Structures are given as C-alpha cells and as structure tokens.
Amino acid sequence: xxxxxxxxxxxxxxxxxxxxxxxxxxxxxxxxxxxxxxxxxxxxxxxxxxxxxxxxxxxxxxxxxxxxxxxxxxxxxxxxxxxxxxxxxxxxxxxxxxxxxxxxxxxxxxxxxxxxxxxxxxxxxxxxxxxxxxxxxxxxxxxxxxxxxxxxxxxxxxxxxxxxxxxxxxxxxxxxxxxxxxxxxxxxxxxxxxxxxxxxxxxxxxxxxxxxxxxxxxxxxxxxxxxxxxxxxxxxxxxxxxxxxxxxxxxxxxxxxxxxxxxxxxxxxxxxxxxxxxxxxxxxxxxxxxxxxxxxxxxxxxxxxxxxxxxxxxx
Amino acid sequence: xxxxxxxxxxxxxxxxxxxxxxxxxxxxxxxxxxxxxxxxxxxxxxxxxxxxxxxxxxxxxxxxxxxxxxxxxxxxxxxxxxxxxxxxxxxxxxxxxxxxxxxxxxxxxxxxxxxxxxxxxxxxxxxxxxxxxxxxxxxxxxxxxxxxxxxxxxxxxxxxxxxxxxxxxxxxxxxxxxxxxxxxxxxxxxxxxxxxxxxxxxxxxxxxxxxxxxxxxxxxxxxxxxxxxxxxxxxxxxxxxxxxxxxxxxxxxxxxxxxxxxxxxxxxxxxxxx
Numbered sequence: 001x002x003x004x005x006x007x008x009x010x011x012x013x014x015x016x017x018x019x020x021x022x023x024x025x026x027x028x029x030x031x032x033x034x035x036x037x038x039x040x041x042x043x044x045x046x047x048x049x050x051x052x053x054x055x056x057x058x059x060x061x062x063x064x065x066x067x068x069x070x071x072x073x074x075x076x077x078x079x080x081x082x083x084x085x086x087x088x089x090x091x092x093x094x095x096x097x098x099x100x101x102x103x104x105x106x107x108x109x110x111x112x113x114x115x116x117x118x119x120x121x122x123x124x125x126x127x128x129x130x131x132x133x134x135x136x137x138x139x140x141x142x143x144x145x146x147x148x149x150x151x152x153x154x155x156x157x158x159x160x161x162x163x164x165x166x167x168x169x170x171x172x173x174x175x176x177x178x179x180x181x182x183x184x185x186x187x188x189x190x191x192x193x194x195x196x197x198x199x200x201x202x203x204x205x206x207x208x209x210x211x212x213x214x215x216x217x218x219x220x221x222x223x224x225x226x227x228x229x230x231x232x233x234x235x236x237x238x239x240x241x242x243x244x245x246x247x248x249x250x251x252x253x254x255x256x257x258x259x260x261x262x263x264x265x266x267x268x269x270x271x272x273x274x275x276x277x278x279x280x281x282x283x284x285x286x287x288x289x290x291x292x293x294x295x296x297x298x299x300x301x302x303x304x305x306x307x308x309x310x311x312x313x314x315x
Numbered sequence: 316x317x318x319x320x321x322x323x324x325x326x327x328x329x330x331x332x333x334x335x336x337x338x339x340x341x342x343x344x345x346x347x348x349x350x351x352x353x354x355x356x357x358x359x360x361x362x363x364x365x366x367x368x369x370x371x372x373x374x375x376x377x378x379x380x381x382x383x384x385x386x387x388x389x390x391x392x393x394x395x396x397x398x399x400x401x402x403x404x405x406x407x408x409x410x411x412x413x414x415x416x417x418x419x420x421x422x423x424x425x426x427x428x429x430x431x432x433x434x435x436x437x438x439x440x441x442x443x444x445x446x447x448x449x450x451x452x453x454x455x456x457x458x459x460x461x462x463x464x465x466x467x468x469x470x471x472x473x474x475x476x477x478x479x480x481x482x483x484x485x486x487x488x489x490x491x492x493x494x495x496x497x498x499x500x501x502x503x504x505x506x507x508x509x510x511x512x513x514x515x516x517x518x519x520x521x522x523x524x525x526x527x528x529x530x531x532x533x534x535x536x537x538x539x540x541x542x543x544x545x546x547x548x549x550x551x552x553x554x555x556x557x558x559x560x561x562x563x564x565x566x567x568x569x570x571x572x573x574x575x576x577x578x579x580x581x582x583x584x585x586x587x588x589x
Contacts, residue, residue, distance in 0.1 A: 018426050
C-alpha cells in the first residue's frame with residue numbers, strides 16, 4: 001500500500017514538473033519576445049526594454065521559470081501586463097461559473113451514462129440494447145457546442161423558456177444564476193453522458209461474463225442481484241478510470257460551452273487573454289487547470305487502492 | 316464469414332461520401348465560397364440556385380460546406396497520420412527495448428494524456444498563431460500518447476508469441492522482428508485507432524475553429540461556419556443546422572467504420588464487446 005501511494009505520488013509530482021516546464025517553454029520559447037508582443041508593432045525599443053525589465057523578462061529563462069514556480073507555490077500567480085490585476089483575483093472571480101458548470105455537467109453525464117450503460121449491457125444483442133448503443137454513437141458524434149446552439153435555439157429563441165446567454169452572479173440572484181446554467185449543463189451533460197455510456201456498457205459487459213458473477217447466479221441470486229451486489233463493485237474500477245479520462249474532455253467541453261452561452265467563466269478569460277497576448281495570465285491559468293486535472297487523476301489512483309485491494313500490493 | 320457488418324457498411328458509405336465531396340471541392344464548386352454577394356444574402360433553403368440558401372453575406376452554403384469537408388478531412392487525416400506514425404514508432408521502441416526506455420516513454424505518454432487538449436490548443440494558438448498547421452500540430456500532440464499506449468501494449472502481446480521467439484532463435488535482429496512480425500500483427504488495432512482519432516480530430520478542429528483559434532477566413536471550416544451562424548441565429552436557424560449536421564454525419568461515419576473494422580480485424584476484441 002505504502003509503495004503504491006509512493007509511486008503514484010512520485011508520478012504526480014513528476015507530471016507537475018514536466019507539464020509546467022512544457023507550458024513555460026511553449027509560451028516563452030515559441031512566443032518570441034514577450035514584451036514586444038504585448039506592446040505591439042509600433043512600440044519603441046526603449047518601451048519594450050522597460051517592460052521587459054519591469055516584469056523580469058530579460059532574465060535567463062531558467063531563472064524566470066523558477067521565479068514563476070516559486071510564485072505559484074506561494075500563491076502568487078503573477079499580474080496582468082495591461083491592467084496589473086493579479087491572476088489570482090482574475091481566476092477566483094471566474095470560478096463561480098466554471099466550477100458549478102463542470103461539476104453539474106459531469107454529474108448529469110454520470111446520471112445518464114451509468115443507467116444507460118448498464119441497460120445497454122444487460123440488453124446486449126436485443127433491439128433495445130442496440131438502440132441505446134446507437135443513441136450513444138450519435139451523441140458521441142455531436143459536437144458539444146452544436147448541442148448547445150441547438151438547445152439555445154429551441155428553449156431560448158423559439159420557446160423563450162430559458163436565457164440563451166449571459167450571467168447573473170450567485171450573490172445577486174441565485175435562481176437566475178441557476179437558470180443561466182440549465183442549458184449549458186444540459187448540453188455538456190448529455191454529450192458527456194453519451195461518451196461515457198460506451199465505457200460503462202463495456203465495463204459492465206466484462207463483469208457480467210466473469211466467473212464470480214456466474215457463481216453468484218448459481219448460488220441463487222437473480223441476474224439483477226448478482227450484477228448489483230457482486231458485479232458493480234468490480235465494474236466500478238473501469239468506471240472510475242473513465243471519469244479520470246473524461247476530465248480533459250470535461251474541461252474542453254466546459255471551455256467551449258462557456259463560449260456558446262457567453263458565460264463569464266475561466267475559458268472566456270483565457271481566450272480573451274490569449275487574444276491580448278497576456279502570456280503570464282495564460283501561462284498561470286493554464287497551469288492551474290493542469291494541476292487540477294493531474295490532481296484529480298491522483299485522487300482516482302488513490303480511489304483505486306480503496307476499491308481494489310489488489311492494487312495496494314503494488315502493480 | 317461475417318466480414319461485412321452493418322457498422323462497417325454504413326460507416327464506409329458515409330466516409331467515402333465525405334471524401335468524395337472533399338475531392339470534388341478541389342475541382343468544382345457551385346459558387347465562390349468567400350466572395351460576398353449582398354443582393355442574394357440570407358436566402359432560405361430551397362432558393363433557386365442555392366439549395367441550402369446563403370449566409371449573411373450572400374455566400375452559398377453548399378459551396379462553403381464542400382470546402383469545409385476538405386478542411387475537416389485534411390486536418391483530421393493530418394493529425395491522425397502524424398500521431399499514428401510518431402506514436403507507433405515510440406510505442407514499438409518502448410515495447411522492444413528494456414525497462415528504462417519503456418518506463419520513460421510510458422510515463423511521458425501518461426503525463427501528456429493528463430494535460431487537457433483543448434487548453435493546450437489555446438496556448439499553441441496564442442504562441443504560434445491560429446491556422447490549419449497549428450491545428451494539425453495540436454491534434455498530433457494530443458493524439459500521439461494514445462497511439463503510444465495502444466501500439467506498445469499490442470506489440471508487447473505479439474512479442475510474447477512463439478513465432479517471435481522462433482524468429483529470434485533463427486538469428487533475426489530486433490528491427491527485422493519489429494518490421495516483419497510485430498507491425499503486421501498490430502496493424503489492425505492501429506487502423507481502428509486511426510479511424511477513431513480521425514473522427515476525434517474533426518470534432519476537435521470544429522471546436523477550435525468555433526472558438527476562433529482554428530481556421531479563419533479565407534479558410535473555411537464547419538466550426539467556423541457555426542461560429543458565424545451563431546451571430547445570426549435569431550434570424551436564421553438553418554445556418555446553424557447544416558454545418559452541425561455535416562459534422563455529425565462524418566464523425567458518425569468514421570466512428571462506425573472504426574467499430575466495423577474492429578469487428579473484422581480484431582475478432583478477439585469484438586467477441587468481448589458483442
């Protein structure tokens with residue numbers, strides 16, 4: 001158990017270092033002279049030098065990297081070139097949109113995928129199972145932003161039931177805030193649900209063919225009892241894995257859905273700063289997201305140890 | 316022998332249709348897809364000469380969809396091909412050599428897999444500028460680790476086989492064994508993977524272009540068309556319909572093709588999934 005946790009922890013830290021170096025190099029090395037880009041083509045060389053000195057951009061890359069990481073570790077994510085706002089403030093104000101959207105989207109996705117996947121597996125080879133499979137195939141092919149556009153056309157423009165975009169902060173009107181999230185969550189959750197249904201189906205199918213389920217059946221359990229009491233705990237492992245794999249998909253989906261419904265979340269902030277060449281803001285925000293994803297995957301590895309005693313004895 | 320299943324047939328038809336449209340767009344288009352024609356703007360579907368209507372600038376929708384098909388095919392196939400090549404080379408290398416290399420390549424793949432692709436693409440677009448090549452590069456970066464994983468584990472299984480041991484005992488070198496015995500035996504798995512990532516590439520490209528960090532005019536992409544349509548959605552919903560339908564049809568086609576091919580090329584897996 002200790003060895004397993006140690007190995008996963010080492011991977012967690014290694015992944016953080018590797019991805020931070022990659023992001024830093026991508027932005028700094030591929031981006032060229034940051035100060036010149038920020039100030040634009042007409043800037044005088046003196047102004048460029050002044051900005052570079054002010055933000056320490058004239059120091060060696062390694063020093064800048066260590067400075068950045070040191071700042072991140074002590075909670076200082078840097079400041080915007082243009083407005084001098086701290087990235088921490090910029091990010092926290094956006095989280096009240098992005099986190100509920102992503103969490104509710106994932107929850108809805110699981111609420112769809114787990115029953116649908118189990119149903120499709122239990123009815124494999126029958127028309128009803130094939131139908132769920134087909135629905136999931138079609139859902140996988142639908143771009144999440146198109147689902148968003150269609151839903152906002154139907155419920156927003158034609159029926160006028162729900163807002164098609166915009167945001168009211170939770171502190172102003174929680175009900176309105178929730179209403180603004182209904183269509184975004186619906187689009188994100190349905191598409192994620194379609195994608196995850198396939199994984200749940202094959203995980204359950206795998207388990208249903210195992211000897212221990214047959215033994216449970218032979219000892220008098222009904223098919224449902226055997227599946228729910230014996231099988232699901234075993235199917236839980238691959239399903240938990242899927243959640244980890246879907247993290248990247250979830251974040252990509254959240255990014256794009258925020259744009260469809262003009263929600264002032266993290267994604268719009270990143271995009272606006274990408275357009276404005278605010279390298280420090282982009283670099284720190286992207287790194288935060290990556291830290292989050294890697295951390296979730298680390299938690300999932302820990303969940304493995306709890307769900308599957310075999311894992312604890314090493315791989 | 317049930318080699319022709321429904322998935323394969325439908326997938327093949329849809330994919331070939333998409334490829335044909337993309338090829339046709341190279342030699343023939345009903346109208347210029349980019350030149351505005353204001354007198355004929357916002358024509359509804361079924362208008363004379365414009366079966367699917369025109370957009371806010373009077374540009375023909377069919378012509379734009381055709382060029383969009385070409386973009387999707389190029390970007391999807393480009394991203395999938397580069398990651399197939401790189402991923403297979405690295406995967407085979409990891410499988411064939413000793414512990415250290417294998418460990419290094421596998422962990423690298425794990426790390427790359429845990430970085431959200433959409434966000435990385437935004438960063439790439441910020442530093443390299445948006446466009447077709449950046450998009451292909453971004454797709455290759457997200458997809459390569461999956462190809463590493465798949466080719467590595469498939470190759471490891473083949474390397475256990477008796478015929479590989481026989482070839483080694485016969486004195487064949489490592490490269491010969493990989494090229495002659497391993498690669499042909501994992502080709503099926505790789506072809507399936509290629510098809511599925513081709514589809515994923517089309518979806519991702521559409522998303523990036525929708526966000527404004529993929530293709531931009533004069534380039535045309537279905538995602539870009541949806542981006543433009545959303546600004547006029549209240550006025551004309553058909554504009555938001557066609558490009559989305561095109562994406563669904565092509566991606567569904569490729570995914571069905573991939574599933575169908577899996578059943579044919581990899582009977583062991585197919586039996587488990589059926």
